[in-house]
Amino acid sequence: MSTLQIHDLHVAVETADGQMEILRGVDLTVQSGKTHAIMGPNGSGKSTLAYAIAGHPKYTITGGQVLLDGEDLLEMSVDERARAGLFLAMQYPVEVPGVSVSNFLRSAVTAVRGEAPRLRDFAKELKGGMDALAIDSAFAQRNLNEGFSGGEKKRHEILQLELLKPKIAILDETDSGLDVDALRVVSEGINRFRTSGDTGVLLITHYTRILRYVKPDFVHVFAGGRIVEEGGPELAERLEAEGYARYAGDESTKAPA
Ligand SMILES: Nc1ncnc2c1ncn2[C@@H]1O[C@H](COP(=O)(O)OP(=O)(O)O)[C@@H](O)[C@H]1O
């Protein structure tokens, strides 16, 4: 049982003109075994929340707290956060020529578990994960993220989840650029993963499409750098029907000055 607690989080981004406040007081608690969808219009700060929790250097915490099982996550290095059980899937993963998927995953597993798995054990584990996600075996030898299609990137994310078994997984825009088949495979991966273990999932998405396959326990609507509405799965259905227009006139949803 794990809990991620976000209290009154304020985050600014470094721009050419200095700091700009993006998140303006976010409160959110995610428990293992639960799936939370964060939805909202483009530019509302959803990715900023993910990057700030993950420790991206461009994002400065200007106020508030993030605790994982009571430990101050914001005091930890990026590696320590991963070891503490946090996983972030990036909207735009970086290409790393010369590093194979297999090498990358073994390093990641080693970092998180604190010791290198035996090569033979790891090969077996990797194959099992790839089979479950219908990933071709040649994929493991490809250069990390190089020329990956949208579907391959997403399958790779889910493969990382299976191997790393984080306490809290933050998946940013996991449904962007996916065709229906890939969306189904990825959704099944998330579903298998969240029902088998006790991982809390923070699923960040602009579209409601993936929520037809992955049913969230809670839905939070983001606008103007804070949560403006919360509810259950029915809120996602309403957003699918109505879009985000109703939040546009809200003073609190205006872009920060
Ligand atoms: N690295 C950055 N440099 C400048 N502006 C940024 C940066 N990251 C985010 N922003 C700005 O912060 C706001 C929120 O962005 P983001 O968190 O990416 O929103 P979302 O993921 O909801 O689309 C936007 O206005 C965006 O332009």
Ligand SMILES: [Mg+2]
């Ligand atoms: Mg985003």
